[in-house]
Amino acid sequence: MNRLVVTLGRLHLKNPILAASGTFGYAREMEGKVDFAKLGGIIPKTVTKRPRIGNPPPRTVETPSGMLNAIGLDNDGIDHFIAHHLPYLKTLPTAIVANIAGKTEDEFLEMAEQIGANAPLPEGEGSGVRGLAGLELNLSCPNVSGGVDFATDPDVARRVVAGARRVCPLPIIAKLTPNVTNIVPIAQAAADAGADAVSLVNTFIGMAIDWKKRRPILGNVTGGLSGPAIKPLALRLVYQVARAVKIPIIGVGGISTIDDVMEFLVAGASAVQIGTANFFDPTVCGRLAEQLPQALEQLGATSVQEVVGQLK
Numbered sequence: 206m207n208r209l210v211v212t213l214g215r216l217h218l219k220n221p222i223l224a225a226s227g228t229f230g231y232a233r234e235m236e237g238k239v240d241f242a243k244l245g246g247i248i249p250k251t252v253t254k255r256p257r258i259g260n261p262p263p264r265t266v267e268t269p270s271g272m273l274n275a276i277g278l279d280n281d282g283i284d285h286f287i288a289h290h291l292p293y294l295k296t297l298p299t300a301i302v303a304n305i306a307g308k309t310e311d312e313f314l315e316m317a318e319q320i321g322a323n324a325p326l327p328e329g330e331g332s333g334v335r336g337l338a339g340l341e342l343n344l345s346c347p348n349v350s351g352g353v354d355f356a357t358d359p360d361v362a363r364r365v366v367a368g369a370r371r372v373c374p375l376p377i378i379a380k381l382t383p384n385v386t387n388i389v390p391i392a393q394a395a396a397d398a399g400a401d402a403v404s405l406v407n408t409f410i411g412m413a414i415d416w417k418k419r420r421p422i423l424g425n426v427t428g429g430l431s432g433p434a435i436k437p438l439a440l441r442l443v444y445q446v447a448r449a450v451k452i453p454i455i456g457v458g459g460i461s462t463i464d465d466v467m468e469f470l471v472a473g474a475s476a477v478q479i480g481t482a483n484f485f486d487p488t489v490c491g492r493l494a495e496q497l498p499q500a501l502e503q504l505g506a507t508s509v510q511e512v513v514g515q516l517k
């Protein structure tokens with residue numbers, strides 16, 4: 206299985222298939238349905254400094270080939286995460302990448318420090334294939350009203366990433382929003398600030414309307430679009446950033462088949478996250494990891510890295 210191993214800066218994963226934040230709960234919810242050992246990693250739901258009740262319902266709506274969500278970062282706060290969820294997550298046979306969102310830059314750093322305090326001591330090459338292995342900064346949640354979108358401004362993104370690197374020994378991944386005119390300078394800023402990788406992308410802001418009632422369907426009015434509908438959009442952003450930025454990219458957006466995975470790798474992603482597809486098939490991540498060796502063989506490749514960014 207060694208040819209599936211991927212290295213994202215300081216983060217080593219046994220394979221490039223991760224479950225995306227917000228679509229896999231805190232993993233407990235998936236117990237019995239998923240063989241965790243098959244996954245490259247799990248990114249649990251974003252946690253915030255203080256508990257949040259999230260947005261008013263309805264919070265999700267199905268759309269053609271996708272869904273809109275406006276959960277609003279409903280979570281019990283970082284202290285609960287560290288006391289209750291993290292000990293369980295650390296027992297799983299796969300890498301755990303914690304995901305945090307601050308309302309302010311200071312909150313980001315306080316949480317990064319708290320998560321970092323739970324990091325294992327460096328074990329050298331190969332560490333990270335299980336246990337708490339990395340920290341993803343959710344710079345990009347579109348559903349937090351009044352919240353600052355940290356990934357719309359390169360300077361802010363740079364400061365948050367640099368600060369997190371200072372206070373947290375774990376590999377740092379910056380998760381970016383697609384809801385910007387040009388994502389490249391923001392990815393570049395994250396790279397300059399020392400991010401080990403960037404995750405591209407979070408959801409695309411959209412809305413759904415019940416015209417008979419003349420009302421928006423989501424309680425939050427707008428929400429984030431995800432699922433197969435966004436795959437071509439995410440693919441384009443990965444391709445664009447891969448040509449401009451040197452750090453590894455984790456592709457996210459509409460991935461549900463092995464063909465989707467391969468398209469993202471060839472476009473320039475070194476790993477991928479699976480989000481919405483977990484809702485219609487909780488076994489999808491494990492299956493994609495199993496299918497990967499054969500897909501690599503079809504390209505005559507002996508490792509994942511050999512196909513990354515090989516678009517002609």
Ligand SMILES: Cc1cc2nc3c(=O)[nH]c(=O)nc-3n(C[C@H](O)[C@H](O)[C@H](O)COP(=O)(O)O)c2cc1C
Nearest residue numbers: 225226227251274343406407431432458459480481
């Ligand atoms: C219901 C739902 C909740 C989500 N919650 C989070 C979250 O808490 N933090 C985060 O970084 N991304 C969150 N996301 C975004 C996903 O991680 C992913 O970036 C996005 O859905 C695109 O991938 P997909 O098309 O495979 O779902 C959420 C997505 C969905 C559908």
